[in-house]
Amino acid sequence: MTAIEIAAPFVRRRPPVAVRRRRFLVAVANHSVLIAASIAFLAPFAFIALTALMTNEQALSSRLWPHPFAWHNFISVFTTAPLWRWTLNTLEYSVLGTLGVVVSSVPVAYALARLKWRGRNLVFLVVLVALMLPPQVTVVPLYVLWAKFQPFGFHFIGTLWPVIAPNWFGDAFSIFLLRQFFLTIPEEYLDAARVDGCGEVRILTTVVARLAKPAIAAVALFSFLYTFNDFFLPLLYTGENPGNWVISIGLSQFRSLHQVQWNLTMAATLLVMAPVIVLFFLAQKAFVEGVTLTGVKG
Amino acid sequence: MSPWLVGFSVFFGYPLVMSAYLSFQHYDLLSPPRWVGLANYRYLFTIDPQVWTAVRNTLWLIAVLVPLQVVFAFGIALVLARARSGVGIFRTIFYLPALAPPVAATLGFVYILNPATGPVNTILGHLGIQGPLWFQDPAWSKPSLVILGLWGVGNTMIIFLAAVLDVPRQLYESASLDGAGPLQRLRWVTLPTVSPVILFAVILGVIQGLQYFTQAFVASGVASGQASQAADITSVNLGYPVDSTLFYPVLLYQHGFSDFQLGYASAMAMLLLVVSFAVTLVILFNSRRWVHYAGSPR
Numbered sequence: 001m002t003a004i005e006i007a008a009p010f011v012r013r014r015p016p017v018a019v020r021r022r023r024f025l026v027a028v029a030n031h032s033v034l035i036a037a038s039i040a041f042l043a044p045f046a047f048i049a050l051t052a053l054m055t056n057e058q059a060l061s062s063r064l065w066p067h068p069f070a071w072h073n074f075i076s077v078f079t080t081a082p083l084w085r086w087t088l089n090t091l092e093y094s095v096l097g098t099l100g101v102v103v104s105s106v107p108v109a110y111a112l113a114r115l116k117w118r119g120r121n122l123v124f125l126v127v128l129v130a131l132m133l134p135p136q137v138t139v140v141p142l143y144v145l146w147a148k149f150q151p152f153g154f155h156f157i158g159t160l161w162p163v164i165a166p167n168w169f170g171d172a173f174s175i176f177l178l179r180q181f182f183l184t185i186p187e188e189y190l191d192a193a194r195v196d197g198c199g200e201v202r203i204l205t206t207v208v209a210r211l212a213k214p215a216i217a218a219v220a221l222f223s224f225l226y227t228f229n230d231f232f233l234p235l236l237y238t239g240e241n242p243g244n245w246v247i248s249i250g251l252s253q254f255r256s257l258h259q260v261q262w263n264l265t266m267a268a269t270l271l272v273m274a275p276v277i278v279l280f281f282l283a284q285k286a287f288v289e290g291v292t293l294t295g296v297k298g
Numbered sequence: 299m300s301p302w303l304v305g306f307s308v309f310f311g312y313p314l315v316m317s318a319y320l321s322f323q324h325y326d327l328l329s330p331p332r333w334v335g336l337a338n339y340r341y342l343f344t345i346d347p348q349v350w351t352a353v354r355n356t357l358w359l360i361a362v363l364v365p366l367q368v369v370f371a372f373g374i375a376l377v378l379a380r381a382r383s384g385v386g387i388f389r390t391i392f393y394l395p396a397l398a399p400p401v402a403a404t405l406g407f408v409y410i411l412n413p414a415t416g417p418v419n420t421i422l423g424h425l426g427i428q429g430p431l432w433f434q435d436p437a438w439s440k441p442s443l444v445i446l447g448l449w450g451v452g453n454t455m456i457i458f459l460a461a462v463l464d465v466p467r468q469l470y471e472s473a474s475l476d477g478a479g480p481l482q483r484l485r486w487v488t489l490p491t492v493s494p495v496i497l498f499a500v501i502l503g504v505i506q507g508l509q510y511f512t513q514a515f516v517a518s519g520v521a522s523g524q525a526s527q528a529a530d531i532t533s534v535n536l537g538y539p540v541d542s543t544l545f546y547p548v549l550l551y552q553h554g555f556s557d558f559q560l561g562y563a564s565a566m567a568m569l570l571l572v573v574s575f576a577v578t579l580v581i582l583f584n585s586r587r588w589v590h591y592a593g594s595p596r
Contacts, residue, residue, distance in 0.1 A: 026380075033377050034384075038391045044449060045394070047417045048406045062420040108302050123303075130310055132578055134509045136547050137567045140560050141316030142309065147327060169305025229399040231512040232547075236555055248401040252516045256523040262409055272402045280397050284390070291453055292460040 045273075052267035059263040073267040080264060083271070085243070086250035090228060093160050093246055097227040100168035102220050108170050109178030110204050114190065124179070130172035135232065142166075143236060158241035163233045167223070174219040181215035182208065218290025221283060228276065247272055317571075320564035327558055338565035349566075351541050352549040358440060359545065360507035363447045368499050371451045375458035376488075389459065396452030404516040407446045408433050433521035436542035443513055443543065454499050461492040490590040497585045501578060508574050511547040518543045546570060 015023075051059050052073055054066040077083060111117070112124050146162040156162050185208060193203045209216065231248045238244040245253075251272050255265050280287055321338055323331040342349055378388055395403065410417050411432035419429030430438045469487045478486065489496075515536070522535035536552050537544030550570070554563030 027382055030377055030380055031384075034381060034388050037374060037377075038388060041391055041395055041449065044403075044406055044410055047410045051409060051417075060415055062415045062423070064417055064420060104302060104305075126306075126310075132505055132574060133314075134505070134547070134570055134574055136509065136511075136550050137317060137571045137574075138310065138313035140320060140554055140564045140567060141313035143555070144316075144320075144325075144327065144560060145313070166305075166309040169309055170302050225397070229401075231401055231515070232551075235515075236551075239555075248399060248512075251399075251405060252401050252519060254405075255520060262412075265405060266409060269402045269405050273398050276397045276399060277394060280394070287393075288389075288456060291456045 048266050048270055048273075051263055052270045054263045056261040056263055059261060059266075070263065073263055074271070077264050077267045077271065081250065081254060081268065083247075083250070083268065086245055086247040089160060089244055090246040090248075093164055093230070093234065094224050094227040096164045097167040098220055098223040100164065101171045101174050101223040102216060104168050104170045105174040105178055105219065106209070106216065107204060109175045109182055110200075110208060112175065113179045113182035114185075114208075115200065127172050127175050127179075131176055139233075139236065146237070156237075158238060158244060160234065160238060160244055160246070162237045163230070167227075171223065174223060177219055177222075178212065178215055181212050185211050214286065214289050217283070217286045221279075221286055221290060224279075225276065317564045317567050320561050321568045323561040323564075325559075325561040327560060331561065334561070338562045341562065342565050342569065348537075348541065348544060348549055351537075352544050352546045355440065355542065355544055356508065356510065356546045359443070359510060360504055362440075363444050364500060364503035364507060366444065366448060367451050367454060367503055368496060370448055371454035371499070372458050372496070374451075374455050375462050376484075378455075378459055379462040389456065392455050393452035395449045398450065400450075400512045401516050403450060404446060404513045405520060407442065407449075408517055408520045411442055411445075433517055434539060436540040439517070439521075439539060439542045443517065446513060446517075454503075457495055457499065458492065461495040462488060465491045493589040494591060497581070497589050501581055504577055504581065505574065508570065508577070509547055510545050511551065514543045514545050514548050515551075518548075 047064075050064065050066055053069045053071065054063070054073075055068075055070045058066060112120060112127070142162070143157075146156040149156060189207055189211065190203055193207050198206070229248060230246070231252070234246045235249055238246070238249065242250075251268055254268055255262075320331065322333060322335060324334045324337070325331040374392055378385060378392075381388065398406075411419070413419055413429065413431040413434055416429075416432075419432075422429040432438050432442045465488055469491070470483055473483050473487050518535050518538035522538035536548050536556075546566070547570075550563055550566045553559050553566065
């Protein structure tokens with residue numbers, strides 16, 4: 001098999017001119033399509049960025065290029081709206097939520113993939129069901145639960161805790177993804193550790209955690225993105241309490257609350273997009289591997 | 299494992315059962331729940347004038363957006379798979395919009411597509427085309443959301459790209475030897491091999507379509523504010539313009555958390571639950587006819 005593949009380039013002759021010309025034209029056509037599509041995909045970013053740099057009058061005109069560039073918009077944004085407050089709230093939710101998802105989902109996924117116990121298949125089925133369930137289905141009783149649960153007179157409605165807490169009890173998508181990955185780890189590694197006297201907990205924290213680094217990184221990334229972007233649940237629990245708004249809610253109310261102009265709105269929009277895009281460039285490999293993992297193994 | 303099971307039953311099992319129970323109650327959080335039998339369901343199926351609008355809008359969105367997303371993502375993946383250079387750059391460009399937080403992306407599109415001075419209508423105007431009213435026009439608001447959805451197609455595209463690149467070369471070569479042209483190779487080699495991934499994308503798309511909330515909520519809120527220049531509290535302008543973006547989850551939110559008819563919202567949630575499962579099962583059973591699994595024992 002490999003011998004044939006290595007030999008192939010030597011056997012293959014230079015294709016005739018007509019074939020080469022056709023291949024060249026196909027490549028040109030291919031790249032033209034790609035470049036046109038790229039422009040279409042990048043244009044919205046460009047329009048948002050350009051508007052963010054316009055003065056209010058320009059943003060309301062049909063002008064496309066800012067003149068002069070209003071760089072101070074990015075400062076004004078912070079004085080017109082409590083962006084820092086929203087960012088801190090978002091980080092509270094994202095960091096605590098992501099931590100919870102990883103800490104709680106890894107052991108469950110390991111138990112589902114590698115340990116044999118009664119009811120394992122049933123629990124896995126429940127995870128699959130949870131995966132397909134729209135959040136709207138369970139949201140009403142949960143809201144009632146948090147509204148009625150007032151230990152020492154503390155009200156949970158209006159805070160982010162009802163949104164953070166469930167993450168510490170496993171997330172169906174993460175459990176599913178991790179389980180699929182754990183299944184690919186050769187049993188021999190685990191057996192070797194068992195022979196050396198490792199308990200299951202130790203196997204999980206040393207052998208499995210190290211081998212499954214890409215999958216765990218992907219789960220952490222996706223959880224962070226999900227919580228950073230989440231809108232529905234924070235809206236539900238903190239909608240009436242602007243002090244605890246996360247950035248997605250703040251941004252959605254930005255214009256109507258502050259009667260703000262489009263240029264500042266677009267500056268804020270750009271600032272909200274920026275962290276995610278920076279994160280992507282820092283962790284591009286983990287991203288692409290993770291997305292592929294969900295689709296191909298799923 | 300067991301702490302997880304406790305948490306899971308509290309945040310998943312309990313609400314699921316409670317949701318069914320509450321759907322037979324009249325409950326507004328203030329006075330104790332009152333048993334009303336099937337009254338909520340009767341109102342849901344026969345009286346509530348907005349339910350059928352919401353159901354129609356949701357079905358429209360799924361029927362239009364999901365196929366378009368799959369075809370669009372698959373087309374880009376095919377072209378990208380054949381590109382000889384710059385694959386990494388193009389892949390990044392197509393993936394970036396998928397990363398943009400939904401609220402930020404929606405806000406950006408409401409501005410870019412704003413009828414009077416938005417960049418898109420400005421450019422169309424230069425070309426001598428009278429642009430539509432986009433988010434302000436009941437006939438164009440859903441298509442505008444579809445464009446927004448197609449912009450964020452990067453996740454699906456990356457999954458397709460990985461699948462297309464995974465198709466064994468020998469299959470193409472033997473098909474060519476049998477005299478298959480490019481289109482026939484696409485139809486009889488590429489499509490069957492990646493069909494499991496297409497199925498995955500379709501199911502995911504439908505599930506997301508049934509939960510479609512954030513973009514509709516933000517777009518209607520911001521677009522209506524743009525029309526009236528009034529500071530609105532959440533949920534007043536849901537469905538703007540003229541209920542054209544009133545999707546099922548949006549209506550559920552309105553009944554449950556704006557009007558606090560929690561019993562009725564639970565009945566709506568139950569219907570969503572049943573439909574979600576029915577749709578997923580129908581797709582899965584149907585798929586046996588067109589999805590081809592290579593004989594890889596697991």
